[in-house]
Amino acid sequence: MLRSVLLTLMFLMSISAHAVVILQYHHVSEDTPSVTSVTPTQFRQQMAYLSDNGFKVKPLSEIVNGIKQGVEFADKTVAITFDDGYQNIADNAHPILKEYGFPYAIFIAVEPIERKYRDVMSWDTLNRLSDEGVELANHSWGHEHLIRHNPNETEKVWLKRIEDNLLSTEAKIVAKTGQNLKMLAYPYGEYNSQLEALLESHGFIGFGQQSGAAGKYSSLTALPRFPVAGVYAELSSLQAKLYSLNMPVLAIEPANTQLAVGNWRPEMKVTLDMSDIYPHQLMCFVQGQGAVKPLWISESQFSVRAALDLPPGRSRYNCTAPSKATGRYYWFSQAWVRPKNDGTWIQE
Missing domain, CATH: 3.20.20.370 (Glycoside hydrolase/deacetylase)
Structure with missing residues (x-):
């Protein structure tokens, strides 16, 4: 005991x-x-x-x-x-x-x-x-x-x-x-x-x-x-x-946050150490589009993709999951940045 x-x-x-x-x-x-x-x-x-x-x-x-x-x-x-x-x-x-x-x-x-x-x-x-x-x-x-x-x-x-x-x-x-x-x-x-x-x-x-x-x-x-x-x-x-806790990300693709012209709905694949995470409790959010349920590719890898084109400028995919042991949340965010359709940038 x-x-x-x-x-x-x-x-x-x-x-x-x-x-x-x-x-x-x-x-x-x-x-x-x-x-x-x-x-x-x-x-x-x-x-x-x-x-x-x-x-x-x-x-x-x-x-x-x-x-x-x-x-x-x-x-x-x-x-x-x-x-x-x-x-x-x-x-x-x-x-x-x-x-x-x-x-x-x-x-x-x-x-x-x-x-x-x-x-x-x-x-x-x-x-x-x-x-x-x-x-x-x-x-x-x-x-x-x-x-x-x-x-x-x-x-x-x-x-x-x-x-x-x-x-x-x-x-x-x-x-x-x-x-x-x-x-x-x-x-x-x-x-x-x-x-x-x-x-x-x-x-x-x-x-x-x-x-x-x-x-x-x-x-x-x-x-x-x-x-x-x-x-x-x-x-x-x-x-x-x-x-919040450090999400146990073992690998992510694509690693490059700058989107190539035309790739306005990037598919993010993430591999996790799942020892303290239940897959059914992990949820992702696309900035400006709301919650997106991840697609599990294997026991430790999932993918998520925006349903609509990300707008020119900066966007995020956020994923969270409660710890099995503590109930506190693992929190991870992937930044994206994209130009306009013609490859130029919005003026700020």
Whole structure:
């Protein structure tokens, strides 16, 4: 009996091993677009919830190193990130985070800082935060759509341009702040297989904007983060995500998130470790189209496909399944990005 209980406890502990929830914010303000914002009141409620409910907020670099090394993180481990480096983060978010003693990271683009955009932090402000332990990382030189080619640009020329962009950004961050984390948050959450290979060749870690818990089953060139803003800004929306588990994805195809022209209903095939998942409880959702029941190809592989064409721009397939042991949900999201029918991109 005792042996059975111990084995059960060991199994329950292994369910949460390696699972980390990474939160992604942009603005903490009442005066910015709601689609990319939480209010200071909402942000304080969220940080209080983390503190009151035993969450362990860790530096992003520690999370990355832990995933690389196969560290078994404590249950309910969280990292906090901000994209773009807006001044309201220093004004509104930093004091709250400092009060709770929570570390965090900011992904910054260089050009807005160099051009002294009114709503973006200066190097002086960023260095002040850096001195207080804030991590500063790469968000490209000018917050470009990195996957897009210039007119008549070959694949080779495009890739060299993006390589120069990312390395120049990293060098500037090093020169201005002394930080050299080699972590990139893809602007707009857009990436493809070529970009992932480029990051890997230079020893960079990549972060997307697709949802899901991160861990040993995640790609180090496309770590998931839960966006917190707009309709997802309320604490009630965030709570379930904070308890999510790293979906045990063993393989996925196609791996490339950038869709070829005409392939507007991509079929995604996923192979899972099914030891803690009942196949009949797994459900997928196509952004803008609702729930889609997966088609099981084998005991461990399923496929899912949109019923309608995905629209130009960014889309997601999300899949969730409750843990047999805990009832908490495994959560996985695959990002897609597609051009218009003529191969050009929508303007943003």
